[in-house]
Amino acid sequence: MTLLITAKDVQSVLTYPLSLKTVEAAFKAFGRHKACQPPKSYLTFKFGDLRSMPAYINDRGMNVAGIKSVTVHPDNHKKYGLPTVMATILLTDPKNGINIAVLDGTHITNMRTGAAGGVATKYLSRKNSKVMALIGAGAQAYTQLHHIMLTRKLKEVRVHARSEKSMIKFCREMSKEYPKVTFLPEPDGKKACRGADIITTTTPARKPIIKKSWIGPGTHINGIGADAAGKQELETTLTKSCKIVLDEWQQASHSGEINVPISRGKLKKKDIHAELGEIVVGKKKGRTADDEITLFDSTGLAVQDISTAYVVYHTLMKKQKKPKHIKLF
Structure with a gap:
């Protein structure tokens, strides 16, 4: 079974200090060669693009893989009242390949980008x-x-x-x-x-x-x-x-x-x-x-997204929050 973690769930636990700490740890893992990722790939549309961002991190209490799908459409707010950036993150357990969670990634993307500037x-x-x-x-x-x-x-x-x-x-x-x-x-x-x-x-x-x-x-x-x-x-x-x-x-x-x-x-x-x-x-x-x-x-970097998503997932489980379970086929 896979947990469905909503934007509200993410916002309930992802504070600015936690975001900053997590992204700094992601850069440490990347600097120690304990995290890997291919460069993001792009599908380009007339008014924006879709980016695919996979990563794997295995460092100091974090062993997780995943991929983020993120769209960037600069005119969204003006045309549709939507965010410029919207994302979804899929977390995978590297031990068995089970998809442990699907997270709304829009808030995570905003937070981890801000945290990178902070670091x-x-x-x-x-x-x-x-x-x-x-x-x-x-x-x-x-x-x-x-x-x-x-x-x-x-x-x-x-x-x-x-x-x-x-x-x-x-x-x-x-x-x-x-x-x-x-x-x-x-x-x-x-x-x-x-x-x-x-x-x-x-x-x-x-x-x-x-x-x-x-x-x-x-x-x-x-x-x-x-x-x-x-x-x-x-x-x-x-x-x-x-x-x-x-x-x-x-x-x-x-x-x-x-x-x-x-x-x-x-x-x-x-x-x-x-x-x-x-x-x-x-x-x-x-x-x-x-x-x-x-x-x-x-x-x-995808390692910023996946590490932040994992910390959100882990924090919710620790706090005994109850995100919804879904079946993925």
């Missing part, structure tokens, strides 16, 4: 970082902020987005959750980035929206939005000036922030400093100087 910020930004620029004010901006707030004591967050309404809404809502932090809607992207210690980009841009001249020494950038071929949020000259850390080379080279510079011969594998898992386990160093500009290129 990268922990290892790559200056510890005394106080000012962050959020470029984009959609669903992912929220989870990025919540996870980064667990790793750095921010005093000011500047929010830049195409929609003035979404900027104001984000700042109003987050001001209530973090009353000691100043939230500023900023229509000018240059002003948002100038002097920021951390910059997190969460847009679907296909042409660079962040310029090298806007970025000062010591800045850490989380490049979250570029997750498919042709997407690019940063000027190539900016990317080349950074200490570049990827979540995973194969995936990032064809669908991450570096994919366009790589495809045009402007960037090569030798220009990449490390994968984040290598830094988390201590194989390579992260930030080594206060004036370095660091970049985390996040494409989203």
Whole structure:
């Protein structure tokens, strides 16, 4: 029998601290070669795409495999009132091949992506970082902020987005959750980035929206939005000036922030400093100087999804929650 775990079930147990802890553990497993995954595959449609993301993790109390099916349709909210990203995750017991659970993966996807930004910020930004620029004010901006707030004591967050309404809404809502932090809607992207210690980009841009001249020494950038071929949020000259850390080379080279510079011969594998898992386990160093500009290129790894889904499943069982059982043929 297979457990059916709904979005409500997931949200009842997956807190921001648990999400951050789980994703950091996933990067550790990946850095120790205790987790494996092929690069995500894509089916491309006129208005979006479907991605298949399998992974297997066998490390420190976690022996689980699974696959996530996720769709990304940027115009969904405007056209249908639906999320841009929607996902389902199937968990499998590697010992016998039984499918132990089917989970709503939309909330897991949002949370683990935010947690990846939080982990990268922990290892790559200056510890005394106080000012962050959020470029984009959609669903992912929220989870990025919540996870980064667990790793750095921010005093000011500047929010830049195409929609003035979404900027104001984000700042109003987050001001209530973090009353000691100043939230500023900023229509000018240059002003948002100038002097920021951390910059997190969460847009679907296909042409660079962040310029090298806007970025000062010591800045850490989380490049979250570029997750498919042709997407690019940063000027190539900016990317080349950074200490570049990827979540995973194969995936990032064809669908991450570096994919366009790589495809045009402007960037090569030798220009990449490390994968984040290598830094988390201590194989390579992260930030080594206060004036370095660091970049985390996040494409989203299946090991993050499967480990988070397993922790949700395990937590529900431990709490004796009762998700529905279904039969899969």
